Amino acid sequence: MKTTYEVRQAAHPEDVKHYDTQRLRKEHLISPIFVGNEVTMVYTLYDRLIVGGAMPVDEKLSLEAIDPLKMPFFLSRRELGVINVGGKGRIIVEGIAYDMDYKEALYIGMGDRNVVFESINSTQPAKFYFNSAPAHTNYPDKKITKSDAVVVEMGSMEEANHRVINKLIVNQVLPTCQLQMGMTELKTGSVWNTMPAHIHSRRMEAYFYFEVPENNAVCHFMGEPTETRHIWMQNEEAVISPSWSVHSGTATSNYTFIWGMGGENLDYGDQDFCKTTDLR
Numbered sequence: 001m002k003t004t005y006e007v008r009q010a011a012h013p014e015d016v017k018h019y020d021t022q023r024l025r026k027e028h029l030i031s032p033i034f035v036g037n038e039v040t041m042v043y044t045l046y047d048r049l050i051v052g053g054a055m056p057v058d059e060k061l062s063l064e065a066i067d068p069l070k071m072p073f074f075l076s077r078r079e080l081g082v083i084n085v086g087g088k089g090r091i092i093v094e095g096i097a098y099d100m101d102y103k104e105a106l107y108i109g110m111g112d113r114n115v116v117f118e119s120i121n122s123t124q125p126a127k128f129y130f131n132s133a134p135a136h137t138n139y140p141d142k143k144i145t146k147s148d149a150v151v152v153e154m155g156s157m158e159e160a161n162h163r164v165i166n167k168l169i170v171n172q173v174l175p176t177c178q179l180q181m182g183m184t185e186l187k188t189g190s191v192w193n194t195m196p197a198h199i200h201s202r203r204m205e206a207y208f209y210f211e212v213p214e215n216n217a218v219c220h221f222m223g224e225p226t227e228t229r230h231i232w233m234q235n236e237e238a239v240i241s242p243s244w245s246v247h248s249g250t251a252t253s254n255y256t257f258i259w260g261m262g263g264e265n266l267d268y269g270d271q272d273f274c275k276t277t278d279l280r
């Protein structure tokens, strides 16, 4: 097995507005997330969130501390949220096995030393997408399925943004230090997520797009509301949203995405909405 990582610095919005396409992608787009028998990570300095993926094929993969943490094990001072977006898998935490079906989530608290990812069938490998945030205390590990989630239906077919927001790792479901994660599924014919768009200066956010059909792509929007930029994204790619940035997207098909946040508060509803007609 192999662990690869990259550190991404945080930037000032006045600087980012001068970025060309290549630079914008280099700093914000995260790809590839899934590499066979590897754990990949991006350590972003935006709220020190780590965005990563583990794709065990015919090897077990352990979650190892990366050098920038300077810690004996990955979860020494961190918590982790994982969602399986591949075939059936298993996560073993301190010897306790959690069977992870498609779209099931696991919260793993600070202090757990041994976290191992495995696939049930190497021909249909599990794909574990994860976010990790700094933590101050241990909260219990917990598997979360869609039936445990706080589910909110948003948007409409007429506005092409009819979607279901599954709040999986949020404080109405389980206690966390600062991590919040969920999964939003767009209905057939709906393509716009997070419209009207919003900002939450108290928290950064990462989006991971999946279930994007072949030969389709997502057009993700970021930037200050009056200075937006777009990033074209493929299936199974993630994007960093600084706390000063909108995060919203459209696509050539419907799709699903996982959102994850870390930062100042655990209040999902703490969002400052942008009037759609004010966007530039």
Ligand SMILES: O=C[C@H](O)[C@@H](O)CC(=O)C(=O)O
Residues within 6 Å of the ligand: 154, 163, 165, 182, 183, 184, 193, 194, 195, 205, 247, 259, 268, 271
């Ligand atoms: O702060 C929260 C996040 O941006 C998402 O939960 C929004 C979202 O899933 C949607 O509107 O489709």
Ligand SMILES: [Zn+2]
Residues within 6 Å of the ligand: 198, 200, 205, 247, 271
């Ligand atoms: Zn948001």
